[in-house]
Amino acid sequence: MVYSLILSNIAKHIQLTKKEEDLFLSLLEEKKIRKKQFLLHENEISKFTAFVNKGCLRSYSIDRNGFEHILQLAPPNWWIADLHSLISKQPAKLNIDALEDSELLLLYREDHEKLFSDVPKFERFFRILTENAMAATHSRLLDYMGLNAQERYEGFCNRYPSLMRSLPQKQIAAYIGVTPEFSSKMKADLLRKQK
Amino acid sequence: MVYSLILSNIAKHIQLTKKEEDLFLSLLEEKKIRKKQFLLHENEISKFTAFVNKGCLRSYSIDRNGFEHILQLAPPNWWIADLHSLISKQPAKLNIDALEDSELLLLYREDHEKLFSDVPKFERFFRILTENAMAATHSRLLDYMGLNAQERYEGFCNRYPSLMRSLPQKQIAAYIGVTPEFSSKMKADLLRKQK
DNA sequence: GCAATTTCTTAACCTAGATTATTAGTAAAC
């Protein structure tokens, strides 16, 4: 497993000494999971945050009618967790599984806390990380509130062209909040329009 | 203006010395605004975070059809800002105004940064604050994706009974994402059901 | 205290997107 990705991810916001870097890396657990395997099941208590080195994960909830709604997609260089379960130590409402064979680095909550007290700079790093994630989630919520399905679909194409290519379109539908049937219709309409 | 509310808000997560407390309070700017006055206009660059001591604010965006969508409601003891504009220094996509006459404490971004370097504990405080806000926003996004209007309406009644009483119902409609007309219909249906 | 504005209610009608069903393509498993 390579650590260059996670170290450059961190170096964007804080500078670590060699010693701090080593401490941090020593806390990480490497994990490989195969497509469709779960990292977290609903009702479990989430014990770690995962950094995606390779592959792609998703977190999603299942509604009363059995439909999946994707809260987060995590391609390489992203962090993913059930934040609510992690901080409240309550059972997760989310599932997290792999959309492709993936390589992860896990940071367990207790080590995470230890890291915060040993290297306070990490408070800063995760404060900034969470602020950015918050701003992104705000913008997604506003899209849900103010845009129609076609606009959300086009927004996704523009923002995540590589996911657009790598993910099955039913996953994209579950992310933008439409049925796969309607997503297929929008795709056909778009193609027709472009010609 | 009283500082007890903001100090207890902070004391929930970090302990400050008297000196740190004084430094923090010295950075705050008191501001009173009247109902309907703006704290931030779309396209301005957001320069501060506001803590609500009294009253109630909202942040919202206006969609292409002129409809308002409320991103956040901030009753007393809550923080509010256009986070995206604040961290990216880009023009705000949100408006922030007062739903009632309100008393605020403003923390300007430059003082905020100063606070982070002078008292690193505040990194921790705002990290935790943002994590909690993130978890709340996740849950709200999942509600948008998986619940129908009636369920979101009932969810709001249960979670925020006091806002339910103090806010005009068109604001509640703009928060849960329905038209005022449909919100009125749901209210009538609920009353009928309860009898 | 009254006029002006804003908010709320009700109801008829409309539409974006869901549902259901069928058929076809694609990839994985044996």
Next chain:
DNA sequence: GTTTACTAATAATCTAGGTTAAGAAATTGC
């Protein structure tokens, strides 16, 4: 290399919630 299981396309039908309109009630301002 054929069976099994996902994944996608298309189309007919249905419905939750939006739109429009018009009157009633509540607030606000002077």
